[in-house]
Amino acid sequence: MIENAQLEGNKITLQKEKKVKLKSNSKKNKVSNGLIYALLTLLSIIWFIPLAWLILSSFRAEPGAFTTYIMPKAYTFDNYIKLFTETSLFNYPRWFLNTLVVAIFSCLLSTFFILGVSYALSRLRFKMRRPMMNIALILGMFPGFMSMIAIYHILKAMGLEQSLVSLVLVYSGGSGLQYYISKGFFDTIPKALDEAATLDGASKSTIFWKITLPLSRPIITYSILTSFLAPWVDFIFVSVIMKDNYSNYTIALGLYQMLTRENIYKYFTQFCAGAVIIAIPITILFIKMQKNFVEGVTGGSTKG
Amino acid sequence: MEDIKIPKENSIKIFFNILKVWFKSFHEAIINFFRIFIKGNFITKLSFIFMGLGCKLRGQLVKGLLYFATQLCYIVYMITFGWNYVTNITTLGTTSQYQVWNETLQINENLPGDNSMLILLFSVVTIIISLTMFIMYVKSVSASYKCELLKRDGIKPDGFMDDFKSLFDKNFHKTLLTLPTLGVIVTVILPLIFMILIAFTNFDKTHQPPGKLFTWVGFQNFKEVFWSNPLKSYTFSRLLTWTFIWAFCATFSNYILGMLLAIVINKKGIRFKGFWRTMFVLTIAVPQFVTLLLMSRMLHDLGPVNVFLQNIGLISEPIKFLTNGSTAKIVIILVNIWVGVPYTMLITSGILMNIPEELYESAKIDGAGPASIFTKITLPYMLFVTTPYLITQFIGNINNFNVIYLLTGGGPLSLKYFQAGETDLLVTWLYKMTVTEQNYALASTIGIIVLVISATLSLIAYNNSASVKKEDTFQ
Numbered sequence: 001m002i003e004n005a006q007l008e009g010n011k012i013t014l015q016k017e018k019k020v021k022l023k024s025n026s027k028k029n030k031v032s033n034g035l036i037y038a039l040l041t042l043l044s045i046i047w048f049i050p051l052a053w054l055i056l057s058s059f060r061a062e063p064g065a066f067t068t069y070i071m072p073k074a075y076t077f078d079n080y081i082k083l084f085t086e087t088s089l090f091n092y093p094r095w096f097l098n099t100l101v102v103a104i105f106s107c108l109l110s111t112f113f114i115l116g117v118s119y120a121l122s123r124l125r126f127k128m129r130r131p132m133m134n135i136a137l138i139l140g141m142f143p144g145f146m147s148m149i150a151i152y153h154i155l156k157a158m159g160l161e162q163s164l165v166s167l168v169l170v171y172s173g174g175s176g177l178q179y180y181i182s183k184g185f186f187d188t189i190p191k192a193l194d195e196a197a198t199l200d201g202a203s204k205s206t207i208f209w210k211i212t213l214p215l216s217r218p219i220i221t222y223s224i225l226t227s228f229l230a231p232w233v234d235f236i237f238v239s240v241i242m243k244d245n246y247s248n249y250t251i252a253l254g255l256y257q258m259l260t261r262e263n264i265y266k267y268f269t270q271f272c273a274g275a276v277i278i279a280i281p282i283t284i285l286f287i288k289m290q291k292n293f294v295e296g297v298t299g300g301s302t303k304g
Numbered sequence: 305m306e307d308i309k310i311p312k313e314n315s316i317k318i319f320f321n322i323l324k325v326w327f328k329s330f331h332e333a334i335i336n337f338f339r340i341f342i343k344g345n346f347i348t349k350l351s352f353i354f355m356g357l358g359c360k361l362r363g364q365l366v367k368g369l370l371y372f373a374t375q376l377c378y379i380v381y382m383i384t385f386g387w388n389y390v391t392n393i394t395t396l397g398t399t400s401q402y403q404v405w406n407e408t409l410q411i412n413e414n415l416p417g418d419n420s421m422l423i424l425l426f427s428v429v430t431i432i433i434s435l436t437m438f439i440m441y442v443k444s445v446s447a448s449y450k451c452e453l454l455k456r457d458g459i460k461p462d463g464f465m466d467d468f469k470s471l472f473d474k475n476f477h478k479t480l481l482t483l484p485t486l487g488v489i490v491t492v493i494l495p496l497i498f499m500i501l502i503a504f505t506n507f508d509k510t511h512q513p514p515g516k517l518f519t520w521v522g523f524q525n526f527k528e529v530f531w532s533n534p535l536k537s538y539t540f541s542r543l544l545t546w547t548f549i550w551a552f553c554a555t556f557s558n559y560i561l562g563m564l565l566a567i568v569i570n571k572k573g574i575r576f577k578g579f580w581r582t583m584f585v586l587t588i589a590v591p592q593f594v595t596l597l598l599m600s601r602m603l604h605d606l607g608p609v610n611v612f613l614q615n616i617g618l619i620s621e622p623i624k625f626l627t628n629g630s631t632a633k634i635v636i637i638l639v640n641i642w643v644g645v646p647y648t649m650l651i652t653s654g655i656l657m658n659i660p661e662e663l664y665e666s667a668k669i670d671g672a673g674p675a676s677i678f679t680k681i682t683l684p685y686m687l688f689v690t691t692p693y694l695i696t697q698f699i700g701n702i703n704n705f706n707v708i709y710l711l712t713g714g715g716p717l718s719l720k721y722f723q724a725g726e727t728d729l730l731v732t733w734l735y736k737m738t739v740t741e742q743n744y745a746l747a748s749t750i751g752i753i754v755l756v757i758s759a760t761l762s763l764i765a766y767n768n769s770a771s772v773k774k775e776d777t778f779q
Contacts (some may be wrong), residue, residue: 033573040568044583047642051586053608054598066606070615113487116480124477132481134322139492142758146703146731146751149502149738150495157425173491176484205472205479233591236705240739252593259597268601275594286589287582290650 054279058272065259065268079273090267092274094247095254098164102250103231105168110175110227115220118179119208122186123194140177148240155241162245170237171230185219186212225289232282251278337442340449351448355441358448362455366464371444378437386430393427396420396505400517421513424505428497432489503748509741518745525749536746539722539733546633547729550708551701554640559694561641562648563686566656567678569649581653584646592643596710599639600626603711626712629726636727640707651693652686659685699758708732730754 060067061074083092120126121133151170152161160166189212197207213220231238235252242248249257255274258267341352351358356371392398397418406413451461462470471479503525511518527533529540569580587595602609603625610622625635659682667677687694708714714728714736723741724733730750737747 029573033571036568036571036574040574040580043565044580047584047587047646050595050598050602050642051590053602054594065601066604066608066611068611070608070612109487113484117484120477120480124480126477129477131322131326132485136488139488139496142492142496142755146734146755147492147495147499149744149747149751150498151491153421153425154490154495154498157422169487170491173487176481176488177492203473204476208476208480233593235593235710236735252591256593256597259601264601271597275591275598279590279594282591283586283589287585290585 054272055276057269058276060269060272063266063269065264079269080277083270083274083277090254090258090263090270091247092254095249095251096278098248099231099250099252102164102167102171103228106171106231107224107228109168109172110178111220111223113172113176114178114182114223114227115213115216117176118181118183118186119212121179122183123191123208123212124204136177136179148237151237152240162242162248164248166241167231167238167250170241171234172227175227182216182219182223185216189215222289225285229282229285232278333442337445340445344449345452348445348448348452351445355444356448358451359444359461362448362451363461364447364451364463364467367447367467371440371447374437374440378433381433382430386426386433389423389426390430392418392423394520396423396519397517401515416514418517419513420505420511420518421507424501425498428494428501432494499748499751502744503752505745507745507748508743512742521745525745529746529749529753535722538720539724540730540750542721543724543728543730543733546727547702550633550637550729551698551704553637554644554701554704554707555694555698557637557641558644558648559697560683562645563652563656563682564678565645566649566653567682570653570656581649584649587642588646588650592706593710595643596639596706599642600711603635603639627716629716629718632712632716632727636708636711639711640704643707652690655686655689656682658689695761695764699761702729702754702758702761703731704729705731705735709735 056072058079059075059077060072061076061078062072083090087093121129155161155166155169158166160169193211193215194207197211202210231250233252234250235256238250238253239256242250242253246254246257251274255271257263258271258274341349344351344358347361348358354372355375356368358368359365359371360368397420399417401417402415403412404415405411454461504520504522505518506521506524507518510516528536531537565584568574569577574580601607604610605622605624605627609625610619613619614622624631626632663681663685664677667681672680708727708729709732712725712727714725714732716727717725721728723736723743728736731754734747734750734754737743737750
């Protein structure tokens with residue numbers, strides 16, 4: 001009995017000690033959490049300032065790239081309106097349409113390419129499967145734009161230089177090499193489904209269209225979105241291919257032209273407005289697919 | 305990913321194994337080819353000359369005709385087009401554009417000579433077509449022989465409709481892979497070969513087709529870049545050093561800071577995690593060319609950052625953020641942190657959660673503070689798991705065109721450099737050589753060098769990703 005009581009007593013003191021420790025811990029935690037909140041707020045502000053400046057400048061009534069003050073003196077919607085009305089030098093609506101058309105077609109082509117290749121490599125067994133995967137692995141090491149000189153000359157020889165078709169070709173042509181992520185996805189779909197369908201007399205093509213694709217909504221969305229976004233943000237290829245053909249510029253190259261030395265004074269605020277217009281949908285899309293995106297990148301890099 | 309077994313062993317060994325397997329199957333194909341010629345009957349022997357004849361006469365009419373049509377097309381192509389170019393590949397053209405006095409118009413008229421660029425390009429195309437043709441040829445011969453064997457056994461060979469139907473079932477992979485493979489050949493493989501070949505020519509501003517010819521110069525360009533041309537080799541060595549310094553700083557600053565940010569946001573007891581994350585993700589969601597162009601204007605001598613600092617009286621003269629070589633380099637790395645940290649934060653968040661909780665708890669019991677927990681547990685664990693990601697990032701930064709080009713355009717320009725600025729990376733130099741200077745030979749040479757560097761690093765990456773697979777050996 002006595003021993004028991006002693007034990008109980010010991011327990012109680014232990015618990016008390018623990019509570020005290022917890023209390024001091026939580027105090028310490030509160031201070032450190034406070035510091036963290038302060039840090040996060042400060043960082044968020046630093047990270048947000050450039051975007052804020054972009055939005056403010058897009059509503060600024062005074063022209064010019066640089067002002068001697070930070071906050072605009074007057075606000076206006078004109079920059080946005082002018083983008084769509086004054087199209088003689090910088091044809092924003094035209095660029096927007098160009099980019100949209102290129103994005104839609106290259107998105108369709110590359111989604112078809114990526115899904116086809118990854119399905120074939122994941123589900124079908126044929127003689128050239130391993131060699132093809134090895135070749136794709138080696139080719140994937142070469143950064144695409146390194147051979148842009150050659151691509152330009154090839155397109156020129158095909159009579160496609162400075163055209164939107166060539167852009168579609170460039171954005172989607174090599175997309176078959178990006179099969180890793182969706183192949184990984186197809187690998188996870190149970191093979192039993194295919195086997196059951198084969199027993200029922202379904203051909204491979206029927207299985208692909210009627211069984212695998214309906215189950216692959218997430219990866220299809222991912223492929224569509226990534227390939228749809230590429231033309232909106234690419235600057236390199238379009239500048240190499242289009243050169244001086246203003247009417248076939250895409251948004252990225254067009255907006256870049258607004259900031260050249262001759263144009264920047266007059267067009268800086270319009271540049272900001274144009275950038276805001278395309279940044280809004282892209283931002284929404286990106287935040288929506290953030291999860292897919294992370295899975296794609298980490299899945300691709302850690303699983304090798 | 306269960307099929308990619310590359311990381312298991314030394315990748316060089318694997319590369320040679322692949323070569324060995326290919327060589328072996330090639331060898332077998334050739335032996336088989338001659339065996340067919342000896343064993344086959346008269347019709348099969350004739351199909352060595354007329355592609356598809358064997359198929360045509362043995363019930364596979366459409367298949368045989370298709371083979372024959374391809375053969376005809378190839379011969380017509382070679383006679384009318386391909387042959388002219390392939391025969392010129394050794395010289396890349398001999399007659400340049402010349403002028404002839406035109407009596408009726410009373411002017412000097414330009415008459416077209418050989419176009420070296422087209423000769424090189426179409427030669428490569430013709431060689432690729434010929435190789436494909438050769439493979440088709442071997443296939444057609446073995447198809448003819450197969451028909452003969454089937455007929456001897458009294459079995460009717462598959463008709464065209466059967467073949468067509470098999471494209472959606474047994475041969476579905478052919479349907480799915482044909483177009484993508486064609487796309488890769490035209491936009492990746494062909495340009496790659498073409499680029500490698502250009503590096504061995506003198507295709508620059510003074511040798512522009514159609515006006516002038518260019519020709520083979522062997523390793524001249526490589527020699528110039530490495531040692532024989534002082535200006536070029538100086539530029540190259542300086543830019544190479546800066547490329548590596550940049551890639552190193554950019555990769556690790558982003559990596560460590562991004563990870564710290566992720567740890568801080570994920571800390572227990574911190575609320576509004578989604579909000580904080582979104583605040584940072586906003587910057588990577590906005591297209592990079594917008595944010596970077598904007599940053600370059602903000603950091604301009606007259607830009608708002610300088611204006612702000614002057615208005616609050618911290619400085620009297622604007623700071624030359626981007627127009628002074630060494631400041632520009634630091635500013636670029638700082639801006640890159642702004643651009644890249646949210647990205648790393650997103651990527652590392654998930655992996656950080658996977659670190660076993662026991663590791664932290666035992667460290668806490670041993671009395672480790674947050675700093676030593678980070679350097680002794682988190683960092684080694686993360687380095688171990690994400691080495692491949694880090695190397696990919698490193699390669700990505702070697703080729704990071706956007707940040708440099710859109711921020712400084714490679715400037716400030718320096719006379720000590722060959723048409724390059726102090727912050728130029730090798731790839732932005734390459735871009736300038738291509739777009740503004742039209743010095744394609746030099747650009748291709750730089751391209752090959754960068755490519756060798758990236759490929760070597762990639763190989764190391766794939767080697768090291770074995771460490772990912774043996775995760776349990778950590779500790």
